[in-house]
């Protein structure tokens with residue numbers, strides 16, 4: 070039984086273009102073997118013994134839509150964990166969300182590309198600790214059906230707590246931690262509106278409405294600059310006037326160029342929409 074299908078430079082080129090078009094993830098020529106391995110697993114599982122046949126199926130056969138979802142699950146990098154880059158989320162809640170509630174508003178927060186959900190659950194814990202959980206709308210989305218079904222289940226493995234720092238003191242109020250699993254309390258579940266959204270899909274993004282805070286961390290790094298610019302413009306369009314976008318601590322939008330203005334609070338950088 071073949072376990073690896075050959076991938077010529079030409080087949081790599083059409084697949085990497087298809088993947089960039091559908092989900093944004095960018096593969097360099099040096100990634101040919103890596104991508105070939107991932108594609109082979111899916112192609113063989115779907116009953117194909119040629120990557121070119123598999124490509125035509127994905128690209129042109131109406132039945133290829135479900136297989137594209139399986140391929141998305143195989144390609145995305147779902148690395149995430151509770152309390153990741155926590156200082157950023159604390160500043161977002163204390164400096165951007167809490168004042169809006171205090172002013173009588175009902176802020177809307179979106180954790181875009183949330184993977185299996187540890188990020189929006191962390192935001193929900195921070196909100197709950199301040200008594201704000203029922204005073205905001207919290208939306209969380211990802212493109213990966215598998216990641217979203219894990220998020221919705223709210224049951225995680227011990228590695229979901231793999232942050233370098235020990236969990237914050239409030240963690241025990243919201244997570245039931247056993248040696249083999251971590252279970253999220255139901256109050257947090259009830260507060261999150263889970264959606265499947267492709268960040269490249271402008272109508273899909275705008276269907277969510279406008280947000281006061283968008284957290285989109287550790288995903289732009291997988292995109293080519295032009296794709297990242299497109300995604301940032303979609304996200305900027307989904308910000309309310311005065312709203313803020315947060316990206317990962319190792320990411321910056323300044324290199325890409327953006328109409329959003331970069332600001333800093335408490336050592337945390339974010340990008341604010343100053344005009345409508």
Ligand SMILES: C[S@@+](CC[C@H](N)C(=O)[O-])C[C@H]1O[C@@H](n2cnc3c(N)ncnc32)[C@H](O)[C@@H]1O
Nearest residue numbers: 092145148149182184212213267268286287288
């Ligand atoms: C490394 S995880 C980041 C998770 C979380 N934001 C964090 O920082 O811990 C990247 C996530 O981006 C998602 N993703 C990749 N391409 C996407 C796209 N075009 N639209 C929406 N989500 C996407 C992946 O499915 C994956 O779950």
